[in-house]
Amino acid sequence: MSDVPLIPEIKKPFYRLGEKEGLMSWVATVDHKLLGLMYMATAFLFFAVGGIEAMLMRIQLGSARNTFLSPEMYNQIFTMHGTTMVFLVVIPLMLGSGIYLVPLMIGARDMAFPRLNALGFWLLLFGGLLLYYSFVAGGAPNGGWFAYAPYSERAFNTTYGIDYWALGLFVQGIGTTLAGINFVVTILTMRAPGMKLTQVPMFVWTTFINGFLIIGALPPLNAALVMLLVDRRLDGNFFVPQSGGSSILWQHYFWAFGHPEVYIMVLPAFGMISEILPVFSRKPLFGFNAIAISTIAIAFLSYAVYAHHMFSVGLGPGFEAFFAAATALIAVPTGIKIFNWIFTVWGGKLQFTTAMLYCISFIFMFTIGGISGVTFAVVPTDWQTTDTYYVVAHMHYVLFGGTFFAVLGGIFYWFPKATGRMLPEGLGKIQFWLTFIGFNMTFFIQHFLGLMGMPRRVYTYPELTNWSLFNLISTIGAAILGLSILMLIIMMWRAIKHGERAGDDPWDGFTLEWATTSPPPIQNFDIIPPIRSRRPLWDWKHPEDPDWKRDHDGKQLSTKRSDEI
Amino acid sequence: MFEPISPHGKDIADLFIFILALGGIVFALVVGLLTYAMVTGRRRATQEGLPRQVAGNTKLEIAWTAAPAVLLIALFIPTIMVMNSSDPAKVNKDKPDVVIIGHQWWWEYQYPNGGVVTANELHLPIITDPKSNGYLIHLKSADVQHDFWVPQLGRKIDVYPDKENFLYLKPQQAGTFIGACAEYCGGQHAWMRIIAIVQPQAEFDSWLAAQRTPHTTSAPTTSVGAGQGDPKRGEQIFLNNTCINCHAINGTTAQSPIGPNLTHLGSRATLGTGIIENNPANLARWILNPGAIKPGLRMPGYQLSQEDLRDLVAYLEEQK
Numbered sequence: 001m002s003d004v005p006l007i008p009e010i011k012k013p014f015y016r017l018g019e020k021e022g023l024m025s026w027v028a029t030v031d032h033k034l035l036g037l038m039y040m041a042t043a044f045l046f047f048a049v050g051g052i053e054a055m056l057m058r059i060q061l062g063s064a065r066n067t068f069l070s071p072e073m074y075n076q077i078f079t080m081h082g083t084t085m086v087f088l089v090v091i092p093l094m095l096g097s098g099i100y101l102v103p104l105m106i107g108a109r110d111m112a113f114p115r116l117n118a119l120g121f122w123l124l125l126f127g128g129l130l131l132y133y134s135f136v137a138g139g140a141p142n143g144g145w146f147a148y149a150p151y152s153e154r155a156f157n158t159t160y161g162i163d164y165w166a167l168g169l170f171v172q173g174i175g176t177t178l179a180g181i182n183f184v185v186t187i188l189t190m191r192a193p194g195m196k197l198t199q200v201p202m203f204v205w206t207t208f209i210n211g212f213l214i215i216g217a218l219p220p221l222n223a224a225l226v227m228l229l230v231d232r233r234l235d236g237n238f239f240v241p242q243s244g245g246s247s248i249l250w251q252h253y254f255w256a257f258g259h260p261e262v263y264i265m266v267l268p269a270f271g272m273i274s275e276i277l278p279v280f281s282r283k284p285l286f287g288f289n290a291i292a293i294s295t296i297a298i299a300f301l302s303y304a305v306y307a308h309h310m311f312s313v314g315l316g317p318g319f320e321a322f323f324a325a326a327t328a329l330i331a332v333p334t335g336i337k338i339f340n341w342i343f344t345v346w347g348g349k350l351q352f353t354t355a356m357l358y359c360i361s362f363i364f365m366f367t368i369g370g371i372s373g374v375t376f377a378v379v380p381t382d383w384q385t386t387d388t389y390y391v392v393a394h395m396h397y398v399l400f401g402g403t404f405f406a407v408l409g410g411i412f413y414w415f416p417k418a419t420g421r422m423l424p425e426g427l428g429k430i431q432f433w434l435t436f437i438g439f440n441m442t443f444f445i446q447h448f449l450g451l452m453g454m455p456r457r458v459y460t461y462p463e464l465t466n467w468s469l470f471n472l473i474s475t476i477g478a479a480i481l482g483l484s485i486l487m488l489i490i491m492m493w494r495a496i497k498h499g500e501r502a503g504d505d506p507w508d509g510f511t512l513e514w515a516t517t518s519p520p521p522i523q524n525f526d527i528i529p530p531i532r533s534r535r536p537l538w539d540w541k542h543p544e545d546p547d548w549k550r551d552h553d554g555k556q557l558s559t560k561r562s563d564e565i
Numbered sequence: 566m567f568e569p570i571s572p573h574g575k576d577i578a579d580l581f582i583f584i585l586a587l588g589g590i591v592f593a594l595v596v597g598l599l600t601y602a603m604v605t606g607r608r609r610a611t612q613e614g615l616p617r618q619v620a621g622n623t624k625l626e627i628a629w630t631a632a633p634a635v636l637l638i639a640l641f642i643p644t645i646m647v648m649n650s651s652d653p654a655k656v657n658k659d660k661p662d663v664v665i666i667g668h669q670w671w672w673e674y675q676y677p678n679g680g681v682v683t684a685n686e687l688h689l690p691i692i693t694d695p696k697s698n699g700y701l702i703h704l705k706s707a708d709v710q711h712d713f714w715v716p717q718l719g720r721k722i723d724v725y726p727d728k729e730n731f732l733y734l735k736p737q738q739a740g741t742f743i744g745a746c747a748e749y750c751g752g753q754h755a756w757m758r759i760i761a762i763v764q765p766q767a768e769f770d771s772w773l774a775a776q777r778t779p780h781t782t783s784a785p786t787t788s789v790g791a792g793q794g795d796p797k798r799g800e801q802i803f804l805n806n807t808c809i810n811c812h813a814i815n816g817t818t819a820q821s822p823i824g825p826n827l828t829h830l831g832s833r834a835t836l837g838t839g840i841i842e843n844n845p846a847n848l849a850r851w852i853l854n855p856g857a858i859k860p861g862l863r864m865p866g867y868q869l870s871q872e873d874l875r876d877l878v879a880y881l882e883e884q885k
Contacts, residue, residue, distance in 0.1 A: 070860060071752045071753060071755065071860055071861055072752055072860070072861060075751075075752060075754075142751075142752075143749075144749050148709075148710055148748070148749070150708075150709050150710070150726065151709040151710065151749070151750060151751055156669075156708065156709055156751065157751075241725070241726045241727030242726065245727075246727060247710060247725060247726065247727055247728075248725070248727070248728060281606065281616070282615055282616055283616050283617075283618060283619065284618055284619070284620040285620070286619065286620065286621055286622075287620075287621040287622075287626050288620065288621065289621070290621070290626045290630075312712060312720075312721050312722060312723050312747070312748070313723050313725075313728070314722050314723060314728065314730040314731075317648055317649070317652075317654075320648065321644075321645060321648070324641070324644055325641060328637045328640060328641060329637070331633055331637060332630060332633050332634055332637070335629060335630075335632075335633040336626070336629060336630055338595060339625075339626075339629040340626070342595065342598050342599050342602060343602075343622070343625065345599065345602045345603065345606060346598070346602040346606075347602070347605075347606070347609075347616055347617060347619065348602075348606050348609070348616050349606065349609045349610045349612070349615070349616050350602075350603060350606035350607050350609070350610055351610060352607070360599065360603065363595070363599060364595070364596065364599070367591070367592055367595045368592065371588035371591060371592055372588075374584060374588060374640070375581065375584055375585075377640075377644075378580065378584055378640060378644045379644055379647075379648050380576065380577045380580055380644065380647040380648055380651050380652070380720065381577060381580055381581045381584060383577065383651075383652070383719075383720030383721055383722075384566045384577055384581070384716060384720065384721065386721070386747075387712060387714075387721070387747040387748060387749075388747065451566055451567065453566070453714075453716045453743065453744070453745065455714070455745050455746065455747040455754075456747075456749070457749040457754060458745075458754060458755035459754075459755045460755050460756075461755065462758070462839065464743070542615075545615075545618065547618070547620070550618060550620070552620055552621045552622075552623065553619065553620075553621065553622055553623070554617050554618055554619035554620060
């Protein structure tokens with residue numbers, strides 16, 4: 001193979017229905033870039049809704065015995081907040097960024113199944129709308145995002161809320177599964193000529209593994225949702241203890257989905273970090289293989305740890321010891337990643353862009369979330385801390401300080417690629433610090449509330465020492481966080497129209513998406529640089545020191561590649 | 566949970582601090598390394614040329630794979646030890662000392678050995694015998710899932726309609742300890758609080774004996790008319806209204822187990838499972854419109870005349 005760029009062969013005209021401009025071009029599109037952006041926009045829309053729900057909850061909890069929300073309203077809102085953030089925000093963010101970036105990063109024209117891709121998006125959107133329709137159809141679901149039986153059964157929950165919840169998630173779940181299949185097939189079959197599966201960028205790799213996770217995890221949830229619907233509307237008895245069903249069975253099904261789900265929500269974020277840190281350190285990712293293998297390890301282990309959500313059930317010491325050991329094991333591959341990221345930054349020439357700031361604070365926040373996570377693997381401390389605000393704090397450190405910080409970094413990093421415009425860096429840094437301070441103020445103190453005995457999912461609490469004070473601090477933090485997100489949305493809105501022109505490659509990137517225009521043309525690439533390593537663009541820009549002439553530890557290889565001799 | 570009053574709670578608290586210390590070391594390491602990398606990396610950014618393109622270091626990578634694995638073994642052994650010590654294996658499951666039944670949204674406490682049924686205040690004796698595992702508690706639910714949690718006593722455990730759970734409680738210090746239902750159970754999950762009153766054995770025994778003995782309603786005193794209710798008349802109002810469809814009072818014909826048992830209601834500190842203080846004014850408000858205090862609960866309000874209400878409250882509050 002020579003160093004001459006490849007010109008992709010276009011075998012058939014690009015598949016596109018309807019108009020080229022206007023609303024119809026969005027509705028009818030099968031283009032992965034438009035669909036990816038639609039995923040992101042939908043996620044941000046629901047993020048705004050879920051964020052408002054969070055603010056309402058924080059206002060209610062701002063002081064003891066507050067009467068801002070009725071108990072019934074509070075319960076609906078915390079259920080919708082959790083459900084929205086998990087299924088309609090974080091999953092779509094992970095899927096949408098993958099759908100946008102994966103074909104660009106592997107030098108493909110589109111996903112393997114463009115129409116399936118479109119179907120997945122519309123199922124997500126309408127699943128979400130179906131869920132929210134419950135508000136006008138007699139009451140939103142009020143069973144928590146986990147909907148434990150028998151409270152979610154009709155005997156205790158007579159409105160249609162839970163039915164809309166199950167149906168909405170069922171529809172959304174099909175869409176998510178389709179996207180998972182699409183990722184796996186795309187990454188296996190659509191890579192540009194010369195790109196080995198071991199040479200895909202880390203974000204592509206984590207999305208690839210995520211595809212398998214989705215295919216394994218979503219179907220159990222969908223099956224359980226159907227069983228719940230059968231119970232509620234066809235008088236089934238799967239989870240009704242009063243007539244011979246088992247309420248604990250629901251928990252097994254739900255968490256068999258629910259824990260892999262945690263990793264579905266974080267693996268692509270790991271990928272984003274692994275893309276952004278190297279670029280702003282001007283170095284390759286440290287220990288690519290170790291990160292790649294540890295991602296596989298996390299995916300496997302994630303199926304074997306789910307019952308650590310059930311340590312308070314009383315399932316017996318043998319059962320609990322097994323899941324404790326498996327859960328603790330996950331700390332090993334996670335630790336590998338953290339140290340590899342640190343050593344990616346180590347010895348680099350650092351550029352503290354907003355994206356970089358988010359990625360570095362991701363490492364700090366995720367480490368805090370990881371350490372508090374160990375206390376849930378250790379069964380006796382889990383017995384104390386589970387179902388308290390300590391969990392709320394932990395989980396937000398992983399999902400907000402972790403995943404969402406990575407997504408924010410990703411937005412600052414890839415926004416120029418998607419729109420052709422830069423987000424303002426100066427304002428971006430102010431936005432970063434607002435988010436960082438607001439986030440830590442909101443959630444760090446919740447660790448203490450949990451340890452002081454405050455359970456989760458309570459609409460109010462009695463006047464106990466410091467409870468009101470700590471909750472008020474958390475509420476003020478949430479207001480700052482809300483402001484920072486508002487600021488981000490305004491910044492993005494303005495930048496689309498008035499932002500500084502980005503050019504094709506504003507960050508001097510390493511991976512293929514920076515080899516095309518910003519925004520990329522409909523066919524993605526006119527030329528594809530030759531791919532001989534994990535950083536084709538680095539090799540292209542630095543012919544004197546390409547990656548494939550260097551070994552793992554950075555030493556120059558004297559031998560030439562076989563095809564050059 | 567950091568002021569435990571039982572050996573079970575103490576073991577867990579100690580383990581938590583141990584994890585926190587280990588975690589703190591790891592966090593300090595991460596912060597230290599990353600800060601150093603940032604400071605030097607920032608300085609290097611002003612220099613000419615590109616940094617060395619290092620893609621890995623096999624020795625280092627093996628080190629940070631092995632080190633956490635060792636750390637986890639160091640954690641796993643105390644985990645198993647504390648699991649056994651803080652939640653010992655149960656013996657004589659058919660002879661529990663207390664049966665706790667979770668209801669939407671209150672707690673029923675039965676003392677099978679003492680023949681007492683009460684609600685919302687759990688009385689426990691101080692257990693000093695080092696050989697004893699403690700009081701054996703049998704937990705079940707009458708409706709949905711709940712969770713019994715008093716942080717200072719030890720672990721929390723779920724309460725199921727279709728699974729019988731058991732727990733040892735071994736309090737060693739007198740006092741009133743606050744807990745709460747820790748599993749979301751519906752509208753008033755927030756007000757399903759737990760009040761555990763730990764007393765010396767003798768005091769506990771006399772409490773048990775007092776609870777067992779039905780209260781004799783006192784005859785109206787001469788001071789009636791000065792705003793005082795007539796308990797005898799109150800008893801009749803209680804028995805002639807639909808109160809008895811749900812509530813029981815020992816020594817009367819009211820024996821329904823649906824709502825909280827009201828025997829010796831006057832001896833309890835709160836009403837509505839922790840939501841308001843127990844005093845005559847609050848009790849009257851509660852009877853007239855409990856839904857205004859605890860929205861969504863099962864009890865209906867009663868339209869009683871001022872006089873009837875006063876007498877009913879007098880009857881209930883008199884039962885200390």
